[in-house]
Amino acid sequence: MPKDKIIEVKNIEKNCREKKILDIDNFIVLKNKFNFIVGGNGSGKTSLLNILSLVDQNYNGELYYKGKKIDKTAENLELRRKFSVIWQDPYLYRGNVFYNIALPLKLRNRNSKIIKNKVKKVAKKIEIEALLDQSAFTLSSGEKQKVSIARALITEPEILFVDEATTNLDEESIHFFNSHFADLVTEEMTVVMVSHDRRQIKKLADYITLIHKGKVKTSKKITNFNFKLFGAGIEAPITKLV
């Protein structure tokens, strides 16, 4: 396996109610890059992200992390703790914002002093310091998403998975996400992002994989982003590109 691949997928199939929703021969995630997965609705992007992030281990096929095959029958706790996911519609647990952001570190049994410092630091970065004592259930969609970003970043994951994080957000929150996101992730981080947002793709993407009806249609490394690579202009909707 070449050194720049951190995750590789081989011959993966996923069925849902006897219907094949994913059928991927080969797919890679490049290390320390922004990897984008794009495609139309129902193309299988989120299903693929669930498998890559080990949230879903119920599939046929092989998944490799740094060249080592992942045992899908195992709990893979150590590996899962190297990953974080930002969901499209985040779930926040009962309790205040501080509790929600601190939760991943609590699950890792970190010392409370370290947790407190890290929560404050990440909340400051994401500009939600004022919300820390507020109940998670009183937040707006934009605020919830910011909390979920903080929760995902607090563990400084090796791979950050982002599933259409801006789809349910208003323009102001999308603008915040797009303008800050690149600064929030570190250079050591690998990002796998499912997105429809052409502004995000244009700004962030290093590597794009287009998925259509559960199959990888094409994958390209992007140096100077050009939608024409996929046979359409920048104005064309993503769905048209696939």
Next chain:
Amino acid sequence: MGYYTDALYRALYLIFTLDSEVIQVVKTSLKLSISSTFIATIISIPLAILIARNKFRTKTFINIILNTLLSLPTVVIGIFVYALISRQGVLGELDLLFTQTGIIFGQVLLIIPLITALIRNVIFSMDEKLYKTAVSMGASRKQKFKLLLLEARYGIIGAVIAGFGRVLGEIGISMMLGGNIKGVTRTITTAMSLETNKGRFAFALALGIILLSLSFLINFVTYFLQEGKNYAKR
């Protein structure tokens, strides 16, 4: 009318002077109800999670059985357990008949279906994203279970309180398996029945007022927990 007014005064007098016989009966009732609710809860929580979170062939059948058992009369459980623990029964050698353990055994069987069904409904209605998020945050199996219990805590407490209320107010099991022995297996409900028949109406009324107050307290707590749940609802 004067008879009942007088009985009410005497009943209140028994309560406020902390009559030792009244206290004894109430203590026995609370001890038995708390014990059986505790044991039933320990069994019901994993059972409810197992039913709500897993797919297996007999799931529909188990759910139907569970729902049927919800409306089972206490005397049916009483006679079933009586057959088990009486001298001729399979568990006859354990000498459980007319003991507190015998009553607890019956009451546990009575409320397991109730607590299990209520918790099953709570777990089943929980957002699927809760589990997905827990996995993505790096939770182990044990931690996922703990997070689930924490998220469902108001519903679980509500189910436990409903179970407690059911055993506190039941009479069939206590009467058939306990035998209404003074100071040992005499509960609020069995004592009320006996004392009314004996003509000690004020004593029975005092116990009735206490039972009603306990029921009110249970509903009061349940209501506030429910309100907490609604507040937290998105």
